Amino acid sequence: MTKTNPGRFFEDYAVGDVITHAVPRTIKMGERALYHALYPARHALHSSDQFAQSCGLPFSPLDDLVTFHTVFGKTVPDVSLNAVANLGYAEGRWITPLWPGDTITATSEVIGVKQNSNGKSGVVWVHTTGRNQHGEVLMSYVRWVMVRKRSDSTAPEPVIPVLxxxxxxxxxxxxxxxxxxxxxxxxxxxxxxxxxxxxxxxxxxxxxxxxxxxxxxxxxxxxxxxxxxxxxxxxxxxxxxxxxxxxxxxxxxxxxxxxxxxxxxxxxxxxxxxxxxxxxxxxxxxxxxxxxxxxxxxxxxxxxxxxxxxxxxxxxxxxxxxxxxxxxxxxxxxxxxxxxx
Amino acid sequence: MTKTNPGRFFEDYAVGDVITHAVPRTIKMGERALYHALYPARHALHSSDQFAQSCGLPFSPLDDLVTFHTVFGKTVPDVSLNAVANLGYAEGRWITPLWPGDTITATSEVIGVKQNSNGKSGVVWVHTTGRNQHGEVLMSYVRWVMVRKRSDSTAPEPVIPVLxxxxxxxxxxxxxxxxxxxxxxxxxxxxxxxxxxxxxxxxxxxxxxxxxxxxxxxxxxxxxxxxxxxxxxxxxxxxxxxxxxxxxxxxxxxxxxxxxxxxxxxxxxxxxxxxxxxxxxxxxxxxxxxxxxxxxxxxxxxxxxxxxxxxxxxxxxxxxxxxxxxxxxxxxxxxxxxxxx
Amino acid sequence: MTKTNPGRFFEDYAVGDVITHAVPRTIKMGERALYHALYPARHALHSSDQFAQSCGLPFSPLDDLVTFHTVFGKTVPDVSLNAVANLGYAEGRWITPLWPGDTITATSEVIGVKQNSNGKSGVVWVHTTGRNQHGEVLMSYVRWVMVRKRSDSTAPEPVIPVLxxxxxxxxxxxxxxxxxxxxxxxxxxxxxxxxxxxxxxxxxxxxxxxxxxxxxxxxxxxxxxxxxxxxxxxxxxxxxxxxxxxxxxxxxxxxxxxxxxxxxxxxxxxxxxxxxxxxxxxxxxxxxxxxxxxxxxxxxxxxxxxxxxxxxxxxxxxxxxxxxxxxxxxxxxxxxxxxxx
Known part of the structure; x- marks a missing residue:
C-alpha cells in the first residue's frame, strides 16, 4: 500500500495500452537561458528572435532537443523506473516547434513487447508523443527499453514492431x-x-x-x-x-x-x-x-x-x-x- | 566609519522596531526555470499554466518556497549576519500566491528579545512579512535567532512572544x-x-x-x-x-x-x-x-x-x-x- | 578544407577591417535570473522593476555587465581563438541599457596592429560595438590582444591607436x-x-x-x-x-x-x-x-x-x-x- 511510485514492470505493459504521463510543463525563456548556460549552444535560429524572423518564423523557437528532453523526462516514471537498459530510438519526428509559453504533455502507446529468454526481463517498445497546449503534436518517437519482470508470470505473445x-x-x-x-x-x-x-x-x-x-x-x-x-x-x-x-x-x-x-x-x-x-x-x-x-x-x-x-x-x-x-x-x-x- | 554592513548585534533590536529590508526583487519565469533545475520539483500546479487554470487559478504561481526563500534572503543582512544559530520558525502563512512579474519586498518587526544568561548573546524574535508590488502580503512568519552582543551592555527587559x-x-x-x-x-x-x-x-x-x-x-x-x-x-x-x-x-x-x-x-x-x-x-x-x-x-x-x-x-x-x-x-x-x- | 573555424591569425587583421561577429542573441529574464544565481548581485536598479521605475526607467535593465559579456563572447571566435594574451581594455562606454527582449549583435573594427619583435606574434587592437535590434549602440570598447602569426610573413606597418x-x-x-x-x-x-x-x-x-x-x-x-x-x-x-x-x-x-x-x-x-x-x-x-x-x-x-x-x-x-x-x-x-x- 505504498504511496510512492513502484514503476511498471514488464508484465504491466500490453500492446495497445496508452499511458498518460504526469505533470504537464510550461516552458518559457528561463528554460532557454538555462539551455544556453548548460550547453555551448549557438545555432542562430534558436538564439535570436530577429534571426528566426529573417527565416520566416514568428520568433525564436526553443532548441529542438528541449522538446525531446521534456517529453522523455515525462516518460521516465512510467517507462524507465525498472528499466535495465535503454535500447534504442527510431522514427523520431519533430512536427511543431516549441515556442516560449507552450505547455508540454506526453503520452506513450505500447507498440511491442517481447520477453527475454531468461524469463527475468523483456523488451518493451513505446511510441511516445509530446503535445502542446493546443493538442498539436510537438514530436513523436519510438523508444525501446529492457524492463525487469515482477514475477515468473507467463510470457505474453511477442509483438515486435517493424521500424x-x-x-x-x-x-x-x-x-x-x-x-x-x-x-x-x-x-x-x-x-x-x-x-x-x-x-x-x-x-x-x-x-x-x-x-x-x-x-x-x-x-x-x-x-x-x-x-x-x-x-x-x-x-x-x-x-x-x-x-x-x-x-x-x-x-x-x-x-x-x-x-x-x-x-x-x-x-x-x-x-x-x-x-x-x-x-x-x-x-x-x-x-x-x-x-x-x-x-x-x-x-x-x-x-x-x-x-x-x-x-x-x-x-x-x-x-x-x-x-x-x-x-x-x-x-x-x-x-x-x-x-x- | 566602514561603508560595509557590520550587521545588527543583540543590542540593536528593540521590541516594536520595524526593519525595512533592502533590495526589492522582481521574480519571473527565469527563477521558476532555475527552481526546476535546482530541485526535483514536479508539483503540477507549479509546473503548468494549463493545470493551474484547471484548478481555478489564472496561471501557474511560483513554487511557494520561492516566496519564502526570497523574503528570508532579504532579512539576512539585517537579522542573520551576527546570528549564532537559527532557532525556529512559527506561524508562517502564505497569503497571496507569487505570480511571475511580482516584485517582493520584506519588512520585519521585532516582537521579542531575551538576553542569554552568559551575557554574550541573546535571542531575537522577528515577525517577517513579504509583500508584492501592490502592497499585498505574500507571506509572513515568525523566526527567532540567537545573536551576538556587541558589548557588555545591560540586558533589556525580556519579552518572549507567545507563539x-x-x-x-x-x-x-x-x-x-x-x-x-x-x-x-x-x-x-x-x-x-x-x-x-x-x-x-x-x-x-x-x-x-x-x-x-x-x-x-x-x-x-x-x-x-x-x-x-x-x-x-x-x-x-x-x-x-x-x-x-x-x-x-x-x-x-x-x-x-x-x-x-x-x-x-x-x-x-x-x-x-x-x-x-x-x-x-x-x-x-x-x-x-x-x-x-x-x-x-x-x-x-x-x-x-x-x-x-x-x-x-x-x-x-x-x-x-x-x-x-x-x-x-x-x-x-x-x-x-x-x-x- | 576544414569546416571548423581555425580562428584568425595576426596576418588576418588589417587596420580598417570590420568584422561581423556571429550569432545574434536575444536576452530575456532567464538570463537575469541566471545572473543572480551565478553572482551575488544585489544592486536594486537591476533587481526590481519598481525600484527602476522610481529612478525614472521604464523597468529594470539587465546588469550592465550582461551586455559586456554577451558582446565579448561574440568576439571570441574572431578575436581570441589564436590569442596568447588579453592585454587590455580602454574607452568602454555603455550607451543604451539592455532591456529584456533585446537582441544583441556585435561588430569589431581593427584599429591597430603591431608585430612583436620575435616575429611570431603581434598585438591587435579592435574597437568592438554591441548593438540592439534597433541598431542602437548598447556599448563599445577597445580591446587589445596578442595573437599568434600563421607564418613568417612580413610585418605590417605598425599602427598603434592613441587611447x-x-x-x-x-x-x-x-x-x-x-x-x-x-x-x-x-x-x-x-x-x-x-x-x-x-x-x-x-x-x-x-x-x-x-x-x-x-x-x-x-x-x-x-x-x-x-x-x-x-x-x-x-x-x-x-x-x-x-x-x-x-x-x-x-x-x-x-x-x-x-x-x-x-x-x-x-x-x-x-x-x-x-x-x-x-x-x-x-x-x-x-x-x-x-x-x-x-x-x-x-x-x-x-x-x-x-x-x-x-x-x-x-x-x-x-x-x-x-x-x-x-x-x-x-x-x-x-x-x-x-x-x-
Whole structure:
C-alpha cells in the first residue's frame, strides 16, 4: 500500500495500452537561458528572435532537443523506473516547434513487447508523443527499453514492431513559414551551405567539455527526469552518478556548431545508441559524418542526415575490430537537420 | 566609519522596531526555470499554466518556497549576519500566491528579545512579512535567532512572544479561485486524495540527491541570501561550506512529490528545525508523516498537515533515545499543504 | 578544407577591417535570473522593476555587465581563438541599457596592429560595438590582444591607436530618464551617497566566494563564449580550466555591493587588467578604491570612478615592490558608475 511510485514492470505493459504521463510543463525563456548556460549552444535560429524572423518564423523557437528532453523526462516514471537498459530510438519526428509559453504533455502507446529468454526481463517498445497546449503534436518517437519482470508470470505473445531505419525525406515536417532564401551566413557563423557537404564527409568539431556533476544534474532535473541513477551517488557501488544520455546528446549537438553552424533545426531522429556510460570528469568531444542530403519543399531549405558521435577520444573512431563500439564512444546518433541549400 | 554592513548585534533590536529590508526583487519565469533545475520539483500546479487554470487559478504561481526563500534572503543582512544559530520558525502563512512579474519586498518587526544568561548573546524574535508590488502580503512568519552582543551592555527587559505551535485550519488562506473539483489526478502524477492518507502514516519518499557545492550556492545566491558561511570555504576551519537550511527544505519538499504529488500548495509553516548541518557530498533523502487533515471552504480542497524530514539515513528515524535529533536528520519541518479531498 | 573555424591569425587583421561577429542573441529574464544565481548581485536598479521605475526607467535593465559579456563572447571566435594574451581594455562606454527582449549583435573594427619583435606574434587592437535590434549602440570598447602569426610573413606597418586612459565625465552617457532625486536608500541597501565617498578611500567588500568549476562554466557558456581553455580540462598540462576573466569581473562587481550598494549603473570601462589567472577552488574577495567623482546632467545623478580589485588576499594590496601585481591579485578594473549625489 505504498504511496510512492513502484514503476511498471514488464508484465504491466500490453500492446495497445496508452499511458498518460504526469505533470504537464510550461516552458518559457528561463528554460532557454538555462539551455544556453548548460550547453555551448549557438545555432542562430534558436538564439535570436530577429534571426528566426529573417527565416520566416514568428520568433525564436526553443532548441529542438528541449522538446525531446521534456517529453522523455515525462516518460521516465512510467517507462524507465525498472528499466535495465535503454535500447534504442527510431522514427523520431519533430512536427511543431516549441515556442516560449507552450505547455508540454506526453503520452506513450505500447507498440511491442517481447520477453527475454531468461524469463527475468523483456523488451518493451513505446511510441511516445509530446503535445502542446493546443493538442498539436510537438514530436513523436519510438523508444525501446529492457524492463525487469515482477514475477515468473507467463510470457505474453511477442509483438515486435517493424521500424524504419531512417525517416524518409518526404516525411520530414518543415516548420510552417521556414524560408532560408535570405539566410545570413555571416550572422549564423559559417559560410557552408548544404552543397558544400559531401556524403561520407567527417567533421571533427574540435572542442571539448569536461563534465561536472552539478551541470548534468541541473540539466536532467530541468527536464523533470527523476531517474535515481543520475542524482544519487549511493545508488551504485562505485559511488558514481550515471549521466543522463540526453545530456550527452545536447552537449554533442551544441559542440557540432563548430563545422555545422547551419544545421539549424533537428527534424528527425532516425536512431541512436548510448554506446558507453559517461561520468563526471570525462571530457566529451564530438564528430559528425554526413550520411545523406535531401531537398525539401520549403524555399531555400535542404536537409542533411548526420551521424553525430560523442566521444572521449578522437574523431572518426566508432567501432573496434570486433564490431563493438570503441570504449571511448559515448553516443552514436542519426538525425536529420535543416540547412540552407 | 566602514561603508560595509557590520550587521545588527543583540543590542540593536528593540521590541516594536520595524526593519525595512533592502533590495526589492522582481521574480519571473527565469527563477521558476532555475527552481526546476535546482530541485526535483514536479508539483503540477507549479509546473503548468494549463493545470493551474484547471484548478481555478489564472496561471501557474511560483513554487511557494520561492516566496519564502526570497523574503528570508532579504532579512539576512539585517537579522542573520551576527546570528549564532537559527532557532525556529512559527506561524508562517502564505497569503497571496507569487505570480511571475511580482516584485517582493520584506519588512520585519521585532516582537521579542531575551538576553542569554552568559551575557554574550541573546535571542531575537522577528515577525517577517513579504509583500508584492501592490502592497499585498505574500507571506509572513515568525523566526527567532540567537545573536551576538556587541558589548557588555545591560540586558533589556525580556519579552518572549507567545507563539502558536500550529496554524489553525480556520486560519489557512486558500488562494482566490482555487477549486479542486475537476482535479486531474493522472496529470498530477498520483491517484491519492486527502481521504487516502491517515494521521500517523509515514511516507518514505525513496529517492535521494547527492549535494554539490555549485548547486547549493546557485540556489542560495538566487534568493540574494548573502550569508558568508554558504559561499566562502575559508570561513570555517574545516574548509566546508555550510548549506543554507532553506536549500534542504526545498530539496526535501521536491523529493516528497513521490508519495505526496497532490500536496499541491504550501499554505502554512507551523514550525521547523534545522536539526543538523548539511555539506556537499551528503546524499539527502526525505520522509513525511501525516500529522493532521482538515477541511477548507474552497471547493474540493482539503488541507493536510505534514511533518517533512530530510535525512541522510532511513525513513521514520527522527530522534535518538536521548530525545535529540538523530545525527542523520537534517530537517524537521511542520507545514500545511492543500490537497484534493 | 576544414569546416571548423581555425580562428584568425595576426596576418588576418588589417587596420580598417570590420568584422561581423556571429550569432545574434536575444536576452530575456532567464538570463537575469541566471545572473543572480551565478553572482551575488544585489544592486536594486537591476533587481526590481519598481525600484527602476522610481529612478525614472521604464523597468529594470539587465546588469550592465550582461551586455559586456554577451558582446565579448561574440568576439571570441574572431578575436581570441589564436590569442596568447588579453592585454587590455580602454574607452568602454555603455550607451543604451539592455532591456529584456533585446537582441544583441556585435561588430569589431581593427584599429591597430603591431608585430612583436620575435616575429611570431603581434598585438591587435579592435574597437568592438554591441548593438540592439534597433541598431542602437548598447556599448563599445577597445580591446587589445596578442595573437599568434600563421607564418613568417612580413610585418605590417605598425599602427598603434592613441587611447584615453579614462573616459571623461562629459562623455559618460546617462540612461534616458534616469533621475535619482527620489532615490530610496533604505530599499537600495545603504545610506551612502556620492558625497560620502572621498577620493583615495579604500573599501574592503569583506565577503568571499569560493569558485566552482560548474559555476564559471555555466556563466561563460551563458555568454556563448566558447574559448576552449574555460571548458576543457585536457587543454592544459596541469588539468586546470582557466576561468574567464569576465567571470571575475562580475563576481567582484557583485561583491562590491557591500559598501557600494548605490553605485548603481556602470557607464564606462576606463581600463582593466586580468592580473593573474584564477582557478576553481580559489576564494575571491574584492576591494575598491575611489579614484574620482563627477557631476552629471541628470537630476540627482553623480558619477564615481572606482578601481575594483579582485583578489585571493587582503584589501588594499595591489602591487609588490617590483611594481608587478601581487600574485593574489586577479583583477584591476577602472570604471565609472552612477550614484545618487
Amino acid at each position: 524504419s531505419t531512417v525517416v524518409a525525406p518526404a516525411d520530414l515536417v518543415i516548420p510552417h513559414g521556414l524560408d532560408f532564401t535570405s539566410y545570413d551566413f555571416a550572422l549564423a557563423g559559417e559560410p557552408h551551405r548544404l552543397g558544400d557537404y559531401s556524403v561520407g564527409e567527417i567533421i571533427d568539431h574540435v572542442d571539448g567539455v569536461t563534465i561536472e556533476e552539478a551541470e548534468h544534474m541541473l540539466a536532467t532535473r530541468l527536464w523533470q527526469n527523476t531517474a535515481k541513477v543520475h542524482f544519487d551517488a549511493t545508488n551504485r557501488t562505485d559511488g558514481k552518478r550515471l549521466i543522463y544520455g540526453g545530456h550527452i546528446i545536447s552537449l554533442a549537438r551544441a559542440l557540432s556548431f563548430n563545422g555545422l553552424a547551419n544545421a539549424q533545426m533537428i527534424v528527425a531522429l532516425n536512431g541512436g545508441a548510448h554506446a558507453n556510460p559517461c561520468f563526471a570528469g570525462d571530457t566529451v568531444r564530438a564528430w559528425s559524418e554526413v550520411l545523406d542530403t535531401a531537398e525539401t519543399q520549403a524555399p531555400g531549405v535542404g536537409a542533411v542526415r548526420l551521424r553525430l558521435v560523442a566521444t572521449k577520444g578522437g574523431a572518426g573512431v566508432l567501432r573496434g575490430e570486433d564490431g563493438k563500439y570503441h570504449p571511448d564512444v559515448l553516443l552514436d546518433l542519426d538525425y536529420w537537420a535543416l540547412m540552407p541549400v | 502558536s505551535t500550529v496554524v489553525a485550519p480556520a486560519d489557512l488562506v486558500i488562494p482566490h479561485g482555487l477549486d479542486f473539483t475537476s482535479y486531474d489526478f493522472a496529470l498530477a502524477g498520483e491517484p491519492h486524495r486527502l481521504g487516502d492518507y491517515s494521521v500517523g502514516e509515514i511516507i518514505d519518499h525513496v529517492d535521494g540527491v547527492t549535494i554539490e557545492e555549485a548547486e547549493h550556492m546557485l540556489a542560495t545566491r538566487l534568493w540574494q541570501n548573502t550569508a558568508k558561511v554558504h559561499f566562502d570555504a575559508t570561513n570555517r576551519t574545516d574548509g566546508k561550506r555550510l548549506i543554507y537550511g532553506g536549500h534542504i527544505i526545498s530539496l526535501a519538499r521536491a523529493l516528497s512529490f513521490n508519495g505526496l504529488a497532490n500536496a499541491q500548495m504550501i499554505v502554512a509553516l507551523n514550525g521547523g528545525a534545522h536539526a543538523n548541518p548539511c555539506f556537499a557530498g551528503d546524499t539527502v533523502r526525505a520522509w513525511s508523516e501525516v500529522l493532521d487533515t482538515a477541511e477548507t471552504q474552497a471547493p474540493g480542497v482539503g488541507a493536510v498537515r505534514l511533518r517533512l524530514v530530510a535525512t541522510k539515513g532511513g525513513a521514520g528515524v527522527l530522534r535518538g533515545e536521548d530525545g535529540k535529533y538523530h545525527p542523520d536528520v537534517l530537517l524537521d519541518l511542520d507545514y500545511w499543504a492543500l490537497m484534493p479531498v | 584615453s586612459t579614462v573616459v571623461a565625465p562629459a562623455d559618460l552617457v546617462i540612461p534616458h530618464g534616469l533621475d535619482f532625486t527620489s532615490y530610496d536608500f533604505a530599499l537600495a541597501g545603504e545610506p551612502h551617497r556620492l558625497g560620502d565617498y572621498s577620493v583615495g578611500e579604500i573599501i574592503d567588500h569583506v565577503d568571499g566566494v569560493t569558485i566552482e568549476e560548474a559555476e564559471h562554466m555555466l556563466a561563460t557558456r551563458l555568454w556563448q563564449n566558447t574559448a576552449k581553455v574555460h571548458f576543457d580540462a585536457t587543454n592544459r598540462t596541469d588539468g586546470k580550466r582557466l576561468i574567464y576573466g569576465g567571470h571575475i569581473i562580475s563576481l567582484a562587481r557583485a561583491l562590491s555591493f557591500n559598501g557600494l550598494a548605490n553605485a548603481q549603473m556602470i557607464v564606462a570601462l576606463n581600463g582593466g587588467a586580468h592580473a593573474n589567472p584564477c582557478f576553481a577552488g580559489d576564494t575571491v574577495r574584492a576591494w575598491s578604491e575611489v579614484l574620482d567623482t563627477a557631476e552629471t546632467q541628470a537630476p540627482g545623478v553623480g558619477a564615481v570612478r572606482l578601481r575594483l580589485v579582485a583578489t585571493k588576499g587582503g584589501a588594499g594590496v595591489l602591487r609588490g615592490e617590483d611594481g608587478k601585481y601581487h600574485p593574489d591579485v586577479l583583477l584591476d578594473l577602472d570604471y565609472w558608475a552612477l550614484m545618487p549625489v
